[in-house]
Structure formats: C-alpha cells, structure tokens
Amino acid sequence: MITISLDVMGGDFGPEVVIPGAAKALERHPDVSFVLFGLKAECEPYLNKFPKLGERSVFHDCELAVSMDEKPSAALRRGRYVSTMWRAIEAVKVGEADVAVSAGNTGALMAMAKFCLRTMAHVERPAIAGIWPTLKGESIVLDIGATIGADAQQLMDFALMGGAMARALFEVDRPTVGLLNVGVEEVKGQEEVKEAGRLIREANLSTIAYHGFVEGDDIGKGTVDVVVTEGFTGNIALKAAEGTARQISQLLREAMSRTLVAKIGYLFAKGAFDRLREKMDPRKVNGGVFLGLNGIVIKSHGGTDAEGFAAAIDVGYDMARNRLNEKIVEDLNTYHARRQPPAGPEAA
Template identity: 60%
Template structure:
C-alpha cells in the first residue's frame, strides 16, 4: 500500500460550511479508510460537528482561522483580503507546502481560481489553468473542460486544455490514448471561430498522446462520442449549467407523470428499481467536483450548495487524482509537447 493521502478541506466554504463538510469527510473516510484530513476553519464550529464523528476526529487535524471568503466576494478583493489567513488560502497553502496531497473547497469559484493560481502557480508551459468536469454519457463518462476558469481561450490554450483533459482521462479512466474532440458549432472544418480552427489544425498534425477525433457538437457530448471534450470556459460553463438544469427538468416531468393517474402510480411502483438507477445516473451530486488542471497541485471545486453526499464525491475525486499522479503526468505531457514544437520550429 502507498503512503496515506492527506486532503485539506476548506471547512468554511460553500453555503453550509462545516455542517456539510464534516459529514462529507466522514462519508469519504468510510470509502477510503486510509485517508487523512486537514480541516481549515473556525475550530469551535468544526469541533462541534466532529463530536458526532469520533473516527473522523482521530484522522483529522484542525487548522483554526475565523476568516472565510464570502460567496459574493470579487476575486481581486478575496485575493487581497483573504490571502495568508482565510480558510481557502490556508487549505491551498497546505498543498503548496506538501502537508496535503489535494484540497477541496465549495467556496467562491472566482476567488478559488485567483488564489489557487497565485498560491500554487501554473505548471511550466501552461498559460492558464482550466476547470474540468466529469460528464455522464450514454457510454460511460467523459471529461469536459474548461467549464468556468477562463471566459475565452486562444488556440494555444485550447491545445493545452487538450493535454490537460487527456492526462486526467488517463488517470481517472485508465486509458492510454483518450479520444479528444473540440466543441464547435458544426463538424465541418470551415465552421467555428478562428481560435478553434487554429487549434484544430495543430491537433490534427501534432504527435500527441491522444486520438484526435476532430470537431464535436453539443449533442455529441452526452452520447460519449469522445473521452475528452475541449472548449473555452464561457461555452463550457453554459453547457454544464444547461445539462444540470435539463436533468432536473426531466426529473420533474417524470415525477409529475408518475402521479397523473392510478395506473401511472402503479407503474412507478413496479418500476422502482429502474427509476432508482436513472436517478443515480442523473444525480449531479454523484459527479460533483470541478477539477483545476494546470496547477502545481490538486484543487477540486465543489458546488457551493451541495449536501454531504455531493461534497463527499468531490473528496473522492481529489483522492483519486492524488493517488494517480495526474499532476506529474500532465507536467511531463506539457513539457514534451513544447519540446516538440521547439524542434519543429527549429527545423
């Protein structure tokens, strides 16, 4: 067995703070008995929640701070006021100083992006970090990035996102050469903005450790056409929120339909097993956790309003990434790619 994985948790982040973070850590500990935690936040509130989880208390260290980043704080303000002493910053610092293998926060996304980049720095050769999401598909799951770290992206950044997403797919899905597609408004090569077409041209020719599929459209994502879908953060975030909203809408339609008549209610009882499987497949909590890629450390962003089940899933993602060496693999891929570009340029 390898060394125990320690994860730093921003206990004050999100809408609920320790009342969700601590029960979530207890759930994650059941699934990963070797895990250890650094719980960062108001010690009195953390200890009050830990009193109900004695096993977790034995596996946890508390780092006290009474400063928390507000959910509506501007990233620049959070970075200026919350640096050095907020629960978010101290959890990131634990990763930077090698006291923890990863950190998880449900706090302010913009603040977390700014602080993570400032504290951990980007991997050499990476222009901007990206946030990746694990997306359910008809086939299995796929990686989609960027889903919110950057409003836009140029062709170089899209190629870097491709390498990041492929490294994550290898780590989490165990595939050596993931298939990758660029999200576009059509599959024809003449369609799309210039940045996407330029990235497409590079990916077609560059000797990368991927299987480049080409352009994919929005309806291809859920069909599992490729293992990794690459786009800019503006488009990716809209796609993510639209998919989550659609899942909730379908769930509401099904519940209403099953209550419409006696026969419908009877049918719902008979099909309980199938509906339970569908609910689990469509439950966004089961895939909670936006993964920051391109940093010298592992950072996972949980939804701010999630419950203990959702936050525990974000901890699971952090644990899997820490156990798989994804940061080291990504750094190697990025270094190799830029070395090849330099050789081709010299030639």
C-alpha cells in the same frame, strides 16, 4: 497515504456538509488523512460526531471564511494568508497535503489558487475540468468556466491537460479527445478552433488520440473521453444540460403524481427510477478539477450534500493517487521539448 486538505467553511452549508462528507470518504478510502481548515467554534459540534474522522485529521483554526457571494478580488484581499480557503490551498503548496477540496465560491477559489500555486510552466491559463455523465459512462469537459475565450494554443494545452486527467481518472492509455464545434460547414469564424485542430493533429501525441470536431450532442453520447472548448461555451453547455436534466426530472415527477394509476405505476417502477437517478446523479460526478496549477484543487458544488461532497473528495483522491499533476507536467514537457528545439549555437 493520501493527505487531503479541506476548506471546512466552504459551500452553502460549511461544516454541516463538509465534515460528514469527509467521514463518508474516509470509509471508502482508509488510506486517507485530512488537514482541516475551519472556524473552531462552528466545526467542533460536527467533529465531535465523527470520532474516527477526528483520529485521521489535523484541525487548524482560522481567522475567517470567504463568503459565497464575495467578489474574487475582495476575497483575495481579505482572505489571503488567513482564510480557511487560502490555507487549504496553501497546504498543497507547502506539501502538507496532496490535494485541496473546497465547496466555496468558484471565482474566489480560482483567484486564490492562481495566486498561491501559480500556473505550471508552459501553461498560460488554468482551466476547470468537469466530469459529465454520458451514455457510455463519463467524459471530461474543459474549460467549464475558469476563463472566457481561448486561442488555439490554449485549446491545445486544454487537450493535453484533459488527456492527462482522463488517463488518471478512467485508466485508459490513450484517451480520445474532441474539439467542440458547430456542424455547419463553411461558417465564418472560430478560426481558433480550426487552428487548434491543426495543432493537435500535427503534434501527433502518443498520450491522446485526436478525434476531430464534436458537436453539442456528442457530449452526452460519450463520443470522446475529453471534450475541449473555451470557458464561456463550456459553462453554458454544462448548465444548459443540467437545466434540461432537472426539467425532465421535474416533469416526470409531476406526471407520476397526477393520477392514481400513475402513482401505482411509480411504485412498481421505483427500482428502475432509482437506477436511472443514480446514473444521472449530479452528486456522483461532483468535482470540478482545476488544471494547470502547481497543485491540485477540486471545486465541489456549493449546494451539495454530504454524499456530493464525499464524491468531490473521491475525485481529489483519484487525481492525487494517479499523480495527475506529474502526468500533466510530463506531457507538457514532451510536447514543448519537441516543439521548441533546445537553444544552441546557431548554424553558421
């Protein structure tokens, strides 16, 4: 049995999307129960529509909801202990839930998750890992925006944590990991990426297969299971790719509706388009996973629909069922135990 806590007020639509999304996820995972944190008056009309979900849920009425444009520091000040977002995270901390899912504002969610759950031992900074559709299936990209900049050791931690997530998500024994870099040789700078490559190679881990450097176009090719980069570049690469996908789909839509012949073609090819759309559907890969905290938190896109929110719950379900955080702790301990020999009497 997996218990998932939900910030029902999070996202652009709150309970209107979160509750139907949870109902959908419940159909797919009969072994799930929910702990719901919301504002009762706003949630009840939606809850009444899904009696099965009601049977598998405990509802907690909260004092307030964090808004989508609230600054993280303000959200933390106002919403700590009492907001739907905070309490969904807290449920993971106290063991009432295995994983928390929120479509609320990313900055506030990360600030609260860090404050409430704290970072794991050996981890200096958490990361957000995204799931990226590729020609071969899916890859994990991290960090996609938790923090800006990362030194070599932090990139090494990202590689470890991303590797553990790939084992939990893709069911591979030894996922391939690449460091995002530019192809031009002898370019000055980004010493931390080169140094991280050295660290990962020398660590010679049994849990990940280090591939070396990868370039921006390797992500979509699916060259590696896990792509490691710092949060500024990761966020911009993700959004540039999302933007390109939207751009092409809009141009395609325009082209297909311009002439009668094209419209006829569209009718015949509709099945093929649907298959493509399904493959590239951003809702299917919805769910940024916060890595490096003492508890699993999943960030859903704020503007998603019920199907997308259900996909974020799916990600949380997989992460909890495959014991993501235990895997990460294990990997980190193995790595650091070898790295730092236990303290003992000094050699005379």
